[in-house]
Amino acid sequence: MTRRLFAVSVAGLLAFTGCVARSDLTAVSSKNVKLDPLRLDPSRSKGRTSGEDCTHIIIVIPTGGPPTIDEAIDRALEDKGANLLTDAVVEYSYFYIPYVYGLTCWTAEGDAYDTFQ
Amino acid sequence: MPTTHSSRARALARLAATALALLASTGCTNRIGDLTLVSTKNIDLSNVSIDIRAGKRVTGEDCAWWPLSIPIRVPTLEDAVDDALEKGGGNLMIDQVTWQSVYTIVVIVYTCVRVEGTVLDTTAAAKPASN
Numbered sequence: 001m002t003r004r005l006f007a008v009s010v011a012g013l014l015a016f017t018g019c020v021a022r023s024d025l026t027a028v029s030s031k032n033v034k035l036d037p038l039r040l041d042p043s044r045s046k047g048r049t050s051g052e053d054c055t056h057i058i059i060v061i062p063t064g065g066p067p068t069i070d071e072a073i074d075r076a077l078e079d080k081g082a083n084l085l086t087d088a089v090v091e092y093s094y095f096y097i098p099y100v101y102g103l104t105c106w107t108a109e110g111d112a113y114d115t116f117q
Numbered sequence: 118m119p120t121t122h123s124s125r126a127r128a129l130a131r132l133a134a135t136a137l138a139l140l141a142s143t144g145c146t147n148r149i150g151d152l153t154l155v156s157t158k159n160i161d162l163s164n165v166s167i168d169i170r171a172g173k174r175v176t177g178e179d180c181a182w183w184p185l186s187i188p189i190r191v192p193t194l195e196d197a198v199d200d201a202l203e204k205g206g207g208n209l210m211i212d213q214v215t216w217q218s219v220y221t222i223v224v225i226v227y228t229c230v231r232v233e234g235t236v237l238d239t240t241a242a243a244k245p246a247s248n
Contacts, residue, residue, distance in 0.1 A: 017186075017188070019188045019191045020191075021191035021192065021193045021194075022193065022195075023157075023193045023194040023195035023196075023198075024157070024195055025155060025156060025157055025194075025195065025198070026156045026157060026158060026159060026160055027154060027155065027156045027160060027162060027209070028152060028154065028155045028156070029152065029153045029154040029155075030150075030151065030152055030153060031153060032153060033153055033154050035154075035165070035166075035167045035169065035211070036166055036167055036168070036169075037164065037165060037166040038162060038164075038165040038166070038167070039162075039163060039164055039165075040162040040163055041163065042163075066147045066149060066217075067149075068148075068149045068150050069149055069150030069152065069194065069215055070150045070151050070152060073150075073152070084154070086162065090194055090195075092191070092193075092194075106149070106150075
C-alpha cells in the first residue's frame, strides 16, 4: 500500500507541469486613451498598481473561460481610476497537477496614469 | 506470398499509426486580449501627438515547439509585439488583438502568441517638417 502510494506520488510529481512567461511593456492600456495629444507628467502618476485574472482547474474542469490580458489590465487600472500603465510587467503563469488541481493566470503591474486629467 | 502478406501488414500498421496520430492531434486558439495601446519600445510619452490614419495594420507572432510536451521556451506577448512593431517600422501599437494557440500532435506541442494591431511611429510625428 505504501509502495503504491509512493509510486502514485512520484508519477504525480513527474506529470506536474508549470511555467511563467514574463513580458515587459513600456506602455499598455485596455481603456480609451486620449492620443492626440498625449501628455504624461511623471509627477501625476497614481502609483504602482496590479491586477490579475485567473481560472482554476478542478480535477479537469476549468472554473471559467480562459483568463485574459485585458481583464488583468482592467483590474489594475480600475484599482487606481486610471486608463494607462507605463513600465508595465505582464505575466502569464500556469501550473497543473494532472487530475488534481491547476491554476492559470494573467497578471499585470505598472505605473498608473489618467490621460484625461 | 508471405512477402506480400507482411508488406500489406506493414502498410496497414503504418496507416493505423497515422490515423492514431491524427486522432491524437488537438488544437485550439483563444482570443486572450484586446488592448487599446501597447508598446515594448522607449517612447517619450510627455508630448505625443498621433494621427492614427498614418498607421498600418500589422501582425506579429512568437511561437515555440515543445518536443515531448516539455515547455523549453514559452512564447511571450513582448516578443510578439516586438515582431509586429519591427515589421511595421513603428514604436507603438493601437487597437491590438492577442490570440494564444496551442496545437498538439501526439507528444509534440506547437504554441504561439499572435498579435494584430495598428502600428504607429511616434518619433515620425515629432520630427519637424523638412524644407
